[in-house]
Amino acid sequence: MKLIYLIPLFLFLSKTSAQKNTASKQVSTFTMEAPQLKTSRKIWLYLPKNYETSTKKYPVIYMHDAQNLFDTKTSFAGEWNVDEKLDSLSAQVIVVGIENGGEKRLEELTPYKNEKYGGGNADKYLEFIVNTLKPEIDKKYRTKANAKNTTIMGSSLGGLTSFYAVIKYPKVFGKAGVFSPAFWINRKDINDYMTNSKKIKAKIYFLCGDSEGDDDSMVTDLNHMETLLNTNRCYCLHLNKKVIVKGGHHNEKLWRDGFTDAILWLGY
Numbered sequence: 001m002k003l004i005y006l007i008p009l010f011l012f013l014s015k016t017s018a019q020k021n022t023a024s025k026q027v028s029t030f031t032m033e034a035p036q037l038k039t040s041r042k043i044w045l046y047l048p049k050n051y052e053t054s055t056k057k058y059p060v061i062y063m064h065d066a067q068n069l070f071d072t073k074t075s076f077a078g079e080w081n082v083d084e085k086l087d088s089l090s091a092q093v094i095v096v097g098i099e100n101g102g103e104k105r106l107e108e109l110t111p112y113k114n115e116k117y118g119g120g121n122a123d124k125y126l127e128f129i130v131n132t133l134k135p136e137i138d139k140k141y142r143t144k145a146n147a148k149n150t151t152i153m154g155s156s157l158g159g160l161t162s163f164y165a166v167i168k169y170p171k172v173f174g175k176a177g178v179f180s181p182a183f184w185i186n187r188k189d190i191n192d193y194m195t196n197s198k199k200i201k202a203k204i205y206f207l208c209g210d211s212e213g214d215d216d217s218m219v220t221d222l223n224h225m226e227t228l229l230n231t232n233r234c235y236c237l238h239l240n241k242k243v244i245v246k247g248g249h250h251n252e253k254l255w256r257d258g259f260t261d262a263i264l265w266l267g268y
Contacts, residue, residue, distance in 0.1 A: 023070040024083040036128040044097035057142045058094045059149035064158035066097025078252040085260050093268045109157035111164045112189040122161045153177030155255045166202045175203045177262045179255045183221040194228045204240040207258045209248020
């Protein structure tokens with residue numbers, strides 16, 4: 001696996017742009033303390049169109065790399081158009097985006113330390129989501145707080161950490177969107193973690209392209225993880241789905257184009 005997969009990790013916050021903000025009026029932001037990470041973190045919040053006029057509760061999707069989800073101006077290489085896509089579906093879901101830590105992104109979104117690149121601080125990052133952020137969201141907004149109605153989703157390192165999270169916190173996250181997961185950076189550890197896990201009940205949507213690097217390791221790793229998952233639980237349960245996009249590259253376009261199908265399959 002070549003460094004091509006790591007290029008975005010170090011440049012997320014270095015990009016400047018004269019572009020206008022493209023986030024919809026359903027999107028707001030706030031900053032909160034993240035004691036587990038010994039810092040503060042900017043959070044992006046999407047509320048469905050009818051939130052203010054309804055009294056019902058909504059499921060929640062937690063997503064990484066919030067800079068890339070809603071606004072072209074803050075994105076690294078184009079946004080996912082999450083708000084526009086959800087608006088077009090009249091999707092009844094809240095999305096909570098957590099900004100990445102810039103130069104600390106690799107550290108925060110890898111469950112295990114890589115001998116060459118370091119990292120391995122995802123446990124603290126997930127503790128922030130589970131023990132600080134989620135309780136605050138559930139307190140301030142009308143949410144369906146149980147695992148069945150809570151999804152975690154991300155791409156690249158965010159895909160790796162989302163997969164790890166849905167195994168580590170089965171009582172918190174009942175669904176995961178795992179896009180172009182960087183399994184390679186923690187290959188042995190994450191495979192061992194999967195192999196030794198208790199029965200996994202979560203719904204998991206896998207997505208990757210077949211042209212994400214200079215070899216086929218992304219597809220190979222994803223196929224292997226699917227095999228391990230199908231060993232853990234019967235594939236006949238139809239709790240996981242895998243989509244491999246012909247000609248798909250490791251970029252926001254792939255993830256943007258795959259977002260709608262993923263959330264529809266996950267039940268939104």
